[in-house]
Amino acid sequence: MLLDSEVTEKKFSVEEIRQLAAALGFPRNTLSKAIITKENEEDGISVKEFLKCCDERYFHQTLNFTFNLKSGAYNTQVLRRSIVLLANQLSFKQLEDVRVSYQMHEDYDQQGMRIDESTLIRTLKLCGLVVSPQKLMNRIRHLKATYKQKDRIQLYEFLDLLRWCELMSKQNLRYENVLSTKQSSHNVYMLDDFKEVITPRHKKILQILNERYQHQELLHEEPKLNSEKFTDHPIPPDTFEY
Structure with missing residues (x-):
């Protein structure tokens, strides 16, 4: 998926505004009757106008x-x-799935969903989305200072995470089963990797995404500092002599 968070010039029709309200659980006419007038009924409303x-x-x-x-x-x-997400190719069905999945995992006190790796991954899985757990928690760690509650994540904060997610349906696993009657060159029967067989597909995908994320992080060069190393300018031995 990897959606962009920038505002586009796309316009939404009256029917699309109604679909937005329905996807978020509100009556269909809740938004349209507040902003749609005779002047913009035919042309629709742009993203910037909606944000205004x-x-x-x-x-x-x-x-x-x-x-x-x-x-x-x-x-x-x-x-x-x-x-903004809808303007960047998110569908109304996906938005509805995200909203329903979030509400299923939100705590009963209505203060948000607890920030827990397994809960976040499971919530995204119900939406058909997946992301590297390490990448997800690192992003949350950086964004946590702006959260309304430090140990909870609100729905609008959860929506910000979608830009780093990928569709589960587009994840490919390369694994070939070994036939039980296949033999090696030494006439030894070959067996499947038992751990590989019993590991769920979703867990395999998470492992691959973690490995990919770690590889991407290693590609970043070591930052070059403007100042030279402290060891290049050692303190003279007689500096503190009286």
Whole structure:
């Protein structure tokens, strides 16, 4: 997937705005009746115009503590992330899957989903997405300072993680089963790697993505500092003599 987070010039029709509301669990006309007028009904609304409506609190009152018991400000943040992701090739079905999967794993106190590697990976798996666990946790570690709650992740923060995810359906595994009757050159029967056989496909994919991520990190060159090493300028032995 590897979506871009930049704002595009794409326009959304009235029907697409209704689909956005439905994908997030709201009544279909919730958003369109607040921003669609006779002037823009035919041309639709651009991403920048939609984000401006979010900034001007068009949806705060309408989306305040609805079915998901979240404030209008919270739901507006979700809208902002969603419209940008949709403009960058995310489908309405994928957005709905992400929202439903997140709500399934959110704690009952409605304070967000706990930041736990296995929970995050399982949530993405239900959406048909996958990412290197090491890469995921490193990204969260860098973003954690901006989170509303340090040990929880909100839906709009979870949507930010999608830019690093890949589709599960596009992951290929190269593994050939060895026939039970196949023999080696020394007339020894060849067997399958038992560990390879019993390891679930999803776990194999995670291992491959981790290896790929580690390889990518190793490709980065060592940073060159402007200052020279401290050892190049040792302190003279008589510096501290009195």
